[in-house]
Amino acid sequence: MQANEKLSQLMQRGTDLLGSETAIMCGAMSWVSERNLVSAISNAGGFGVIACGAMTPDLLDTEILETKKRTTRPFGVNLITMHPDLMELIAICGKHQVSHVVLAGGLPPKGSLEAIKETGAKVICFAPAMALAKKFIRSGVDAIVIEGMEAGGHIGPVATSVLAQEILPQIADQVPVFVAGGIGTGEMIAAYLEMGASGVQLGTRFVCAHESIAHPDFKKAFIRGNARDAVTSVQVDPRLPVIPVRALKNKGTEEFTRKQIEVAKLLDAGEIEMGEAQLQIEHFWAGALRKAVIDGDVENGSVMAGQSVGMVKTEESVAEIIKSLTEEAIVALSR
Numbered sequence: 326m327q328a329n330e331k332l333s334q335l336m337q338r339g340t341d342l343l344g345s346e347t348a349i350m351c352g353a354m355s356w357v358s359e360r361n362l363v364s365a366i367s368n369a370g371g372f373g374v375i376a377c378g379a380m381t382p383d384l385l386d387t388e389i390l391e392t393k394k395r396t397t398r399p400f401g402v403n404l405i406t407m408h409p410d411l412m413e414l415i416a417i418c419g420k421h422q423v424s425h426v427v428l429a430g431g432l433p434p435k436g437s438l439e440a441i442k443e444t445g446a447k448v449i450c451f452a453p454a455m456a457l458a459k460k461f462i463r464s465g466v467d468a469i470v471i472e473g474m475e476a477g478g479h480i481g482p483v484a485t486s487v488l489a490q491e492i493l494p495q496i497a498d499q500v501p502v503f504v505a506g507g508i509g510t511g512e513m514i515a516a517y518l519e520m521g522a523s524g525v526q527l528g529t530r531f532v533c534a535h536e537s538i539a540h541p542d543f544k545k546a547f548i549r550g551n552a553r554d555a556v557t558s559v560q561v562d563p564r565l566p567v568i569p570v571r572a573l574k575n576k577g578t579e580e581f582t583r584k585q586i587e588v589a590k591l592l593d594a595g596e597i598e599m600g601e602a603q604l605q606i607e608h609f610w611a612g613a614l615r616k617a618v619i620d621g622d623v624e625n626g627s628v629m630a631g632q633s634v635g636m637v638k639t640e641e642s643v644a645e646i647i648k649s650l651t652e653e654a655i656v657a658l659s660r
C-alpha cells in the first residue's frame with residue numbers, strides 16, 4: 326500500500342467523524358480561534374474549532390454566523406463546561422446546526438451532553454485520564470481528545486506520550502481518539518496514528534498562520550520561542566487549586582503569582598468564596614491572553630504556547646502548514 330493511502334486509512338475514522346479531508350484538528354485557542362482561522366483551517370481540509378472561552382451567547386451567535394459566511398465545510402465550537410451560560414451556548418450551537426461541539430474543562434454539568442446530542446451535533450470531550458474517558462464513552466460521546474502537558478494553555482499533569490500509551494490501547498477501538506499536546510511535525514502525527522489514534526489536535530503550530538489574527542508581536546514571540554521557554558504556571562497556595570497554564574516565560578507569568586497571593590488573601594479574610602476565587606483566576610487568564618494576542622503586549626500579557634513552539638519557524642498559510650504536516654506523515658509512514 327502507498328504511504329498516502331496508509332495515512333488516509335489510519336485517519337479514516339477521524340475524517341468520517343469530522344467530515345474533513347484530513348483528521349488534523351486545530352484545537353480551539355481563546356482569542357486566536359475565531360472566524361478567520363477557523364474557516365481557513367476547514368477550507369484547507371482540516372477541522373477548525375471556534376474557541377467560545379468566556380464569550381456571551383450573543384458573541385458566540387455572531388462568531389458562528391461569520392464563520393459560516395467564510396466556509397461551507399464542517400467546523401466545531403469549543404465550550405468550557407464551567408461557563409455559567411453553558412446551556413444557552415448549547416442552544417446557540419443548536420440554532421446554527423453546528424455539527425460538532427467540543428467540551429473542555431472537566432465533567433460536563435448534568436444534562437449538557439444530552440442537550441448537545443438533541444441538537445444533532447456530535448460531542449467530542451477532553452479526557453485527561455482513563456477513568457474519565459471510560460465515563461464519557463458510557464455517556465455516549467462521539468470522540469475523545471487526550472491532551473498532554475506539553476500543550477499550550479490550560480493543561481493536565483501527564484505527558485502526551487504517557488496518556489497515549491495508557492489510553493489508546495484501551496479505548497481506541499470504541500471511539501475515535503484525537504491526540505493533542507506537543508505535536509509539531511507530521512512524523513509525530515504518524516506515530517500516534519500508528520498507536521491507534523484516529524487523528525490529532527494541534528494548537529501552537531497554527532498560531533503563526535497568515536490567517537491567524539494574533540498580533541504580529543505575539544507571532545514573533547512564537548517564532549523566537551524555544552521549547553524550554555514554554556513553562557507552566559506555579560501554584561502558590563495549596564488551598565487554591567489553580568489549573569496550570571503553559572505559556573512563554575515573561576513578566577505576565579510573575580504577575581500571575583502575584584494575583585494568586587492577592588486572591589489567597591481575600592480567601593483568608595473570608596471576603597470571597599472558593600468558587601469566586603477560582604473564577605477570578607480564570608478571568609485573569611482570559612484578560613492576560615487577550616492583552617497578548619490582540620494588543621500584542623507580550624511582556625505583560627499571557628503568551629500561552631506549547632512546547633512545540635520551537636518548531637514554529639515562520640509565518641505560513643494554513644494550507645502550507647497542513648501540507649507539510651501531511652507530507653512529513655507520509656514520509657514517516659513510507660519508512
Ligand SMILES: Cc1cc2nc3c(=O)[nH]c(=O)nc-3n(C[C@H](O)[C@H](O)[C@H](O)COP(=O)(O)O)c2cc1C
Pocket residue numbers: 351352353354355357376377378403429472475476477478479505506507508526527528529530628629630631632633
Ligand atoms: C494560545 C492558546 C489558547 C488556548 N485556548 C484554549 C481554549 O480556550 N480551550 C481549549 O479547550 N483549549 C485551548 N488551548 C489548547 C488547544 O486547543 C490545543 O489542545 C493545544 O494547543 C494542543 O497542544 P499544542 O499547543 O502542543 O499543539 C489553547 C492553546 C493555546 C496555545
